[in-house]
Amino acid sequence: MRASLDSVTLDQLRLFISVAEQGSFSAAGRQLHRAQSAVSSGVANLESLLGLQLFDRSGHRPALTEVGRTLLSDARKVLDDVSVLGARAANVGQGLELQLRLAVDTICPSGLLIASAKALRDQYPTVSLRVQTEVLDDVAAVVLDRSCQIGISGPVGSDAAGLERRFLAHVAMVPVAAPEHPLATIGRSISHADARSHVQIVISQRVATAADNHGVVSDATWLVADASTKLELVRAGLGWGNLPIDMVQEDLERRRLVRLTLDEWGAEPLLVPLYVITRRGSPPGPAGQWLVRSLPSLSGDCPRLMGAGVS
Structure with missing residues (x-):
């Protein structure tokens, strides 16, 4: 039957x-x-x-x-x-979102993203999460056009008109190269002339703006769309570049990458501010508002955000 x-x-x-x-x-x-x-x-x-x-x-x-x-x-x-x-x-x-759309800058440490996802799941198990990786001004752009309700953004574009922003932490960035790269074998602090004569791997957004030149030293640049691709090219010895310490710490410890010291930047890591941004006058729903309030404390649980562990 x-x-x-x-x-x-x-x-x-x-x-x-x-x-x-x-x-x-x-x-x-x-x-x-x-x-x-x-x-x-x-x-x-x-x-x-x-x-x-x-x-x-x-x-x-x-x-x-x-x-x-x-x-x-x-x-x-x-x-x-x-x-x-x-x-x-x-x-x-009751107004709770079915889905929360989060735009994340490619330099955002994976630890912060994972901690945020776990906290959201535990607090609002019925709300699904969509994570969209962007770079530079593109994070602000997708928040402004309502594609995403919340963004985790670096400094570029986060102060755009129409956005509310809240400081989270600093991302420690360090210049690195493969051990066989010429800059890694100089044996001294690298001059501006030395740095500009070698290809620098740079993250670029979809539509080129002045933000693409932020932190650019070299006359020759290769442009990539995300930090992971940048890391792979630097590992392969095809250029040098600045990357978040949480991405390269293991490579530095295993000598797959070498930390560079540039005369004009000094020996300390470059601390890049990270912000949570929302659209002014159009706040997210209850789950999104809870996440915005929780992100500062969640970022405090990611020690490498402040450059801890940099060697």
């Missing part, structure tokens, strides 16, 4: 699960405050609709059949999904 799933009810699934968990129709009735006959009849109707025997009733107590054990997990999942649906519907009715 073909299963008539359109007629299966949530109540029947609850009865099925309760009998399986309690071990008898009478115990399930007590748990659900239902008559034993109503429980037994409901499970029998479910078996009839499915065309399958869920319980073996030949013994003193009903025992799950093999197919019953298989379908029990499916029944539980259906009820769990319905509970999630109900929670989301109730939350949306």
Whole structure:
């Protein structure tokens, strides 16, 4: 007999699960405050609709059949999904977002992003998260055009008109090169003339602006769209560049990269401010507002943001 799933009810699934968990129709009735006959009849109707025997009733107590054990997990999942649906519907009715869209600058430490995602999941489990990686002014642009409700941005573009911003922390940036790169073998602080004569790998946004020249020293540049690609090219010895310390710390420790010291920048890491930004006059919903308030404390749990551990 073909299963008539359109007629299966949530109540029947609850009865099925309760009998399986309690071990008898009478115990399930007590748990659900239902008559034993109503429980037994409901499970029998479910078996009839499915065309399958869920319980073996030949013994003193009903025992799950093999197919019953298989379908029990499916029944539980259906009820769990319905509970999630109900929670989301109730939350949306109260103004809670279905999805939070977050734009993140490519220099944002992965530790901060992971901590933020975990905190959001724990606080608002029904809200999904979409993370969009951008560079420089592009973070502000996608917040302003409402593609994202929140941005984690470096200094460029974060002070644009129409944005609210809140300081989070500093990202420690250091110039690095592969060990075989000529700048890594000089054996002294690197002069401006030395640095400008070698290819510098630079992160560039989709539409070129003056921001693309921020921190550029070399006359020859290779432009990339994200920090990960920049790191791979620097590792390959194809150029040098500034990168967040949390991205290169392991490479420095394993001597896959070498820290450079430039005369004009000095020996200390360059501290780049990181901000959380939102659109002025158009704040995110409850989950987004909670995340904006929580980000400063979450950033405090990422020690390398402030340059700790730089060697």
